[in-house]
Amino acid sequence: MAPLLLQLAVLGAALAAAALILISFVAFITATEIPHLHRHEEEKFFLNARGQREALPSIQDSPTKQLSVVVPSYNEEKRLPVMMDEALGYLEDRQKQDPTFTYEVIVVDDGSKDQTSKVAFKYCQKYGSDKVRVITLVKNRGKGGAIRMGVFSSRGKKILMADADGATKFPDIEKLEKGLNDLQPWPDQMAIACGSRAHLEKESIAQHKCSFGGLISQPVFIGNILNGRH
Numbered sequence: 001m002a003p004l005l006l007q008l009a010v011l012g013a014a015l016a017a018a019a020l021i022l023i024s025f026v027a028f029i030t031a032t033e034i035p036h037l038h039r040h041e042e043e044k045f046f047l048n049a050r051g052q053r054e055a056l057p058s059i060q061d062s063p064t065k066q067l068s069v070v071v072p073s074y075n076e077e078k079r080l081p082v083m084m085d086e087a088l089g090y091l092e093d094r095q096k097q098d099p100t101f102t103y104e105v106i107v108v109d110d111g112s113k114d115q116t117s118k119v120a121f122k123y124c125q126k127y128g129s130d131k132v133r134v135i136t137l138v139k140n141r142g143k144g145g146a147i148r149m150g151v152f153s154s155r156g157k158k159i160l161m162a163d164a165d166g167a168t169k170f171p172d173i174e175k176l177e178k179g180l181n182d183l184q185p186w187p188d189q190m191a192i193a194c195g196s197r198a199h200l201e202k203e204s205i206a207q208h209k210c211s212f213g214g215l216i217s218q219p220v221f222i223g224n225i226l227n228g229r230h
Contacts, residue, residue: 037148037149037152039149040137040138042136042138043056043135043136043137043138043149044056046129046135046153047121047124047129047134048124049124049125049128049129054129056133056135056153057153057154057155058152058153059151059152059153059154061155063155063156064102064155065102065103065104065154065155065156066100066101066102066103066156066158067091067101067102067103067104067156067157067160068103068104068105068106068150068154068155068156068158068160069087069091069103069104069159069160069162070106070108070147070150070154070159070160070161070162071083071084071087071107071108071150071161071164072108072110072143072147072150072161072163072164073107073108073109073112073116073120073146073164074109074111074112074116074140074143074146075112075113075114075116076112076114076119076164076165077112077115077116077118077119079164079165079166080107080116080119080120080164081119082166083162083163083164083165083166083170084105084107084120084123086169086170087105087162087170088105088123088127088131088132090170090171090173091103091105091131103131104130104131104132104133104154104155105123105131105133106133106134106135106150106153107123107132107133107134107135107164108135108137108146108147108149108150109135109136109137110137110141110142110143110145110146111137111138111139111140111141117134117136120132120134133153135150135153137149158177160173160176168195172195176193176195177193179193180192180193
């Protein structure tokens with residue numbers, strides 16, 4: 001009886017090891033390929049400051065900006081201006097202090113029923129479409145889908161996801177950047193830094209969720225993060 005139990009135990013361990021190897025292999029294969037992103041024809045373009053259509057870039061292109069800020073937005077015509085004013089004020093000041101710093105803000109209108117796209121486009125007209133771009137989705141994809149669309153259309157070495165409600169001060173991005181830099185050397189040039197406001201909830205009643213999802217190191221296909229790429 002004992003030899004039979006031993007054989008069954010060995011067989012079970014072998015099957016478990018084989019299953020783990022198979023799962024790891026599948027994960028490795030699927031992780032090395034960029035998942036297909038379906039876009040409606042209208043979602044392949046953005047309007048420049050003159051109202052003319054231009055093709056959106058791809059995450060597979062070489063980065064041309066230091067930072068991309070992706071702002072998923074659904075029915076945010078009222079709260080978006082506050083967040084955009086603060087974010088662009090900070091980014092413009094940072095660029096004045098360091099002329100080598102380049103950025104873009106990508107507002108992804110996730111099928112809003114209000115004037116979110118129109119409100120966001122005013123910032124494109126004010127700052128230019130090289131700094132502010134608006135992607136209007138044909139239908140609502142959910143927050144994760146909106147973030148994914150913005151990330152796949154970004155040009156930054158680092159990508160920041162920021163909520164449209166402006167619940168966190170935008171200069172806090174520097175804390176995420178420090179966290180990202182502290183992770184170096186990045187394995188395969190990929191790293192993620194995530195921000196949280198949980199520690200503030202003990203000091204005051206939090207009315208909003210975390211504004212910053214985090215910083216990412218490209219290539220990455222996860223929402224709620226800040227990323228840096230090759």
